[in-house]
Amino acid sequence: MIVKDTSSVDSLSDEELYALIEDCVHDRDRLVGRVMDPDGVYHTLVWRISPDAVVKLSYGPCEGFTMQFVRDNTSIPVPAVRRVLPVRDSTDGKHWIVMDYVDGNTLFELWDALTDERKRSIFDVLARYVRQLRAVHLPDPSIPGPLHPDGKPAKCSASFFSEFDAGPFGSYQEMADWFDLQRLRCRIHTHRLSGWLIPCSKFDATYPLVLCHMDIHPCNVIIDASGTPWLLDWGAAGAYPPWFEYAAIAVSVLADWQLGTVPAWKDLVANASAIAGDYARYYDEYLSVLFRYTMGINFDDPPCDMDIHDDYFEKLGLEVD
DSSP: OOOOSOOTTTTSOHHHHHHHHHHHTTOGGGBOOOEEETTEEEOOSEEEEETTEEEEEESSSHHHHHHHHHHHHOOOOOOOEEEEEEOTTOSSOOEEEEEEOOOEEEHHHHGGGSOHHHHHHHHHHHHHHHHHHHHSOOSSTTOOBSOOTTSOOOOBOSGGGOTTOBOOOSSHHHHHHHHHHHHHHHHHHHHHHHSOOOOOOOOOOOSOOEEEOOOOOGGGEEEETTSOEEEOOOTTOEEEOTHHHHHHHHTHHHHSGGGGGSHHHHHHHHTHHHHHOSOHHHIIIIIHHHHHHHTTOOTTSOGGGGTOOTTHHHHTTOOOO
């Protein structure tokens, strides 16, 4: 792994960087991270702005801060962050992350050509990365969700927080209560429709919060010329119970069923326990149940509009845990 001390963009002023970014983001040829999926080609919002730098559109200041935090506190190969700039005229807090360009190929692109032994070695490396993240001392171990540079709670946007995000949560218990409320309303919703009470465990908050990447998949791992796996795309990362990392890997083929036929994704999910620990029951009995039955429904917005009332079971005379 080659880590550079300087970048060609370091000497640019903020104004010069803004001008360079503005010029590049309108040039489709500068898009990087093109990935073939079963439906064709999609593009990540990352543009090459110089031979050694790219810029990514991020949905807040947390991703850039987390990347630098991981670089400072682990040996995980993460692109060096050169600058984080607020997007001008953005009404929703978007930021530009200017970072080093990592030259290599995604695990997705390489997968079919790798030997079984090499595949296992990459899974072992990813498992070591996850262990390093879990060993990091969090800036505030009592606050769940993304790591904000100001230390304040931030909205959670990973797979299990609906399409509309959730939070910010001021404490671990507050997040657990939110999940249990989603569980209650999901069960009310399905019971009203079918008369069936879906089995679903309650949120387990007995594990401490740890740093999780929350988006480990074959397109977010780049293998450089030396064979080192780099971990990219920290936009969903944050402080969560350790079983969230397992669940985030496992849910990828549920979120898009077509990925279940793609060998790189299928093999990664099959090895989720080897990478993130054996937390299958938390996923199978809890998070995947909510994910399947909500499918993007935001039960926060507001439940009465869907004729969902939290005392529904009580009024029916049913004792429901």
